[in-house]
Amino acid sequence: MGKQSEAAVIDSTAVTDSWLGHKGALYAMIILGLVSIVSMLTLSLDLRFIYMLVYLWFGLVYGVFLQYGRFCMASAVRDLFAVKVPRMAVGVMIATALFSLTAAAVTVGGFSTFYPHPWGWHVIIGGAIFGFGIIFTGGCASGSLYKSGEGNVGSMLVVLAISVSQAAFVMAGGLMNRLVPSSWTASAAAKGMPEELTVTNGWFDQFMAGYIWDLKGITMAQWLGFENPVIGAFVGNALLGAILPTIAILLVLYLFFFRKAYLRRAKIAHPTSGDELRGLWAMLTSSKNTALAGLGLGIFAGLQMWATGALREHYQIFNFGELLEKMGYTNGLSIQGTVFDPGYWYITTQEAQWAGWALDQVGVNTMDTVFFGLENGIPNPLLNAPGLMSIGIILGAAVIALMRREFKWKLPNLETAVLAIVGGCLMGIGARIGMGCNVGAFFAAVTNGDMTGWAFLLGMTAGAFVGVKLFNWWIEWKLAREGDFAL
Amino acid sequence: MAVKFAKTGDGTYTLDVTNYVCPHPQVYTKKALEKMASGDVLTLLFDNPSSGESIISMCESAGNVLLDKSEEGGGTFRWDIRKG
Numbered sequence: 355m356g357k358q359s360e361a362a363v364i365d366s367t368a369v370t371d372s373w374l375g376h377k378g379a380l381y382a383m384i385i386l387g388l389v390s391i392v393s394m395l396t397l398s399l400d401l402r403f404i405y406m407l408v409y410l411w412f413g414l415v416y417g418v419f420l421q422y423g424r425f426c427m428a429s430a431v432r433d434l435f436a437v438k439v440p441r442m443a444v445g446v447m448i449a450t451a452l453f454s455l456t457a458a459a460v461t462v463g464g465f466s467t468f469y470p471h472p473w474g475w476h477v478i479i480g481g482a483i484f485g486f487g488i489i490f491t492g493g494c495a496s497g498s499l500y501k502s503g504e505g506n507v508g509s510m511l512v513v514l515a516i517s518v519s520q521a522a523f524v525m526a527g528g529l530m531n532r533l534v535p536s537s538w539t540a541s542a543a544a545k546g547m548p549e550e551l552t553v554t555n556g557w558f559d560q561f562m563a564g565y566i567w568d569l570k571g572i573t574m575a576q577w578l579g580f581e582n583p584v585i586g587a588f589v590g591n592a593l594l595g596a597i598l599p600t601i602a603i604l605l606v607l608y609l610f611f612f613r614k615a616y617l618r619r620a621k622i623a624h625p626t627s628g629d630e631l632r633g634l635w636a637m638l639t640s641s642k643n644t645a646l647a648g649l650g651l652g653i654f655a656g657l658q659m660w661a662t663g664a665l666r667e668h669y670q671i672f673n674f675g676e677l678l679e680k681m682g683y684t685n686g687l688s689i690q691g692t693v694f695d696p697g698y699w700y701i702t703t704q705e706a707q708w709a710g711w712a713l714d715q716v717g718v719n720t721m722d723t724v725f726f727g728l729e730n731g732i733p734n735p736l737l738n739a740p741g742l743m744s745i746g747i748i749l750g751a752a753v754i755a756l757m758r759r760e761f762k763w764k765l766p767n768l769e770t771a772v773l774a775i776v777g778g779c780l781m782g783i784g785a786r787i788g789m790g791c792n793v794g795a796f797f798a799a800v801t802n803g804d805m806t807g808w809a810f811l812l813g814m815t816a817g818a819f820v821g822v823k824l825f826n827w828w829i830e831w832k833l834a835r836e837g838d839f840a841l
Numbered sequence: 842m843a844v845k846f847a848k849t850g851d852g853t854y855t856l857d858v859t860n861y862v863c864p865h866p867q868v869y870t871k872k873a874l875e876k877m878a879s880g881d882v883l884t885l886l887f888d889n890p891s892s893g894e895s896i897i898s899m900c901e902s903a904g905n906v907l908l909d910k911s912e913e914g915g916g917t918f919r920w921d922i923r924k925g
Contacts, residue, residue: 421890424890424891424893424894426863426891428863429863429864429891429895432863432864433864433867433895433898436864436867436868437864437867437868437871437895437899438899438902439867439895439898439899439902440898441894441895441898442894442895489864491862492862492863492864492865492889493862493863493891497891501862501889501891504890504916505916506862506889508862509862611902612902615901615902615903615904618904619901619904640898640901641894641897641898643894644894755890755916759912759916760890760916761916762888762915762916762917764859764860764862764888764889765860766860766862767860770860770861770862770865825864825868826868829865829868829869829872833872836843
């Protein structure tokens with residue numbers, strides 16, 4: 355204590371030890387070795403499992419980037435309001451701009467796996483519920499996965515809550531049926547769905563069949579009527595749909611959250627336009643880890659779409675369910691013979707499937723729902739390709755956290771455990787109403803020209819704003835009551 | 842396992858927010874710094890890596906100086922911050 359000099363920050367961990375040569379590095383190597391061996395054994399069973407392993411290994415890469423950049427979209431909106439820090443919001447915008455370009459290249463190449471989401475008020479409402487929930491859990495859906503990889507048991511509870519709450523929500527009937535508008539019921543009944551789906555029983559079934567299916571999704575390129583695919587993808591979807599809004603958001607972040615402190619630090623009283631540009635650049639590069647993670651995620655998210663799209667063409671399939679059937683695995687396929695298989699970075703649906711599968715194992719009929727029975731199926735978690743991506747994120751984050759000596763088993767106390775479960779349940783419900791989380795419904799959407807993603811972000815921001823107000827109120831109340839901060 | 846904030850000497854304080862995930866560490870750090878006088882030094886203990894990034898940005902914009910970053914071992918960080 356008492357170091358009063360203005361000395362540069364000393365990072366003693368970097369001085370005393372290298373990354374390698376400690377126990378953490380050994381455990382990291384063991385994890386990587388085991389994933390490699392299991393991958394090879396899986397391929398020796400059937401080469402076609404490469405399709406599933408692409409998900410696993412991309413998940414691993416995402417986990418490394420997420421942990422390295424402390425890349426959590428919850429903090430993008432939360433830290434803005436809670437502590438006035440734009441770091442993560444900037445990182446997300448960098449990733450968004452870059453992914454929009456790689457996604458456009460993949461679309462032009464004909465390998466895109468993306469379909470625009472239907473637009474309706476549900477996107478904003480789902481985003482708001484999700485955004486409210488993330489304030490209390492300490493991370494977004496992918497943030498909770500990477501923090502699980504850091505040994506955070508509270509984040510594992512969040513993942514569990516997201517998983518179970520989604521499954522419960524998509525199956526809920528009974529009293530929930532009373533909340534269904536009669537127009538949804540009529541429209542759902544008119545769809546002529548197979549009887550085993552009992553499509554007019556259950557809130558979510560009727561939400562899907564009687565509301566969502568009647569809506570349309572469109573990309574920016576389609577909306578603007580661009581016929582040239584290159585112009586459509588790069589100008590319509592990437593430039594107009596993602597990059598220009600991103601630049602506008604970055605300018606707002608600079609003006610309201612960075613400029614004042616920057617000019618004060620740089621001792622600039624009358625800034626020129628050059629000073630403002632240097633200020634903007636300082637904001638973009640203020641956290642190099644986050645900016646680098648944004649770049650990496652943007653590139654790899656595009657590569658994953660390309661890899662999966664190319665494999666689909668190679669195997670002449672539209673969905674992994676077809677490949678599973680050809681390989682002789684028919685358990686857990688939907689009645690269309692499909693499974694959830696987005697082909698890009700996505701988080702929440704596969705976690706719902708884990709709980710759906712577990713419930714099925716103990717005899718609960720989960721397949722009478724549109725969500726599981728018709729669309730996503732409930733494959734065994736070992737054969738759930740996007741599920742392996744989620745597990746890959748946990749493992750990738752564990753590898754880099756171990757190497758950087760940041761892994762630590764952290765048990766939640768009662769307060770953080772309750773917040774994790776309640777917040778996680780809200781995230782699960784919000785994700786189902788909004789058709790995804792901050793990754794599936796925002797990041798993957800806006801970067802592919804789907805403007806519903808911006809609506810999701812708007813809802814998420816509003817929900818997070820209210821959540822931060824409530825969180826601050828909770829902290830103040832707790833401190834006043836327990837006297838934790840009394841000196 | 843509550844948050845521990847204590848005065849340890851003349852102008853020196855400690856804040857222990859280990860076992861807390863975002864946003865607790867950064868919010869408590871902000872509150873602790875608000876209670877301190879300019880020139881006072883806070884020793885902060887935390888084990889949620891992502892909070893560190895936010896705390897660095899918070900210090901930069903508020904004019905607080907991060908004097909020292911070290912590791913307690915086992916994934917716990919000890920940072921000294923002087924209030925600006």
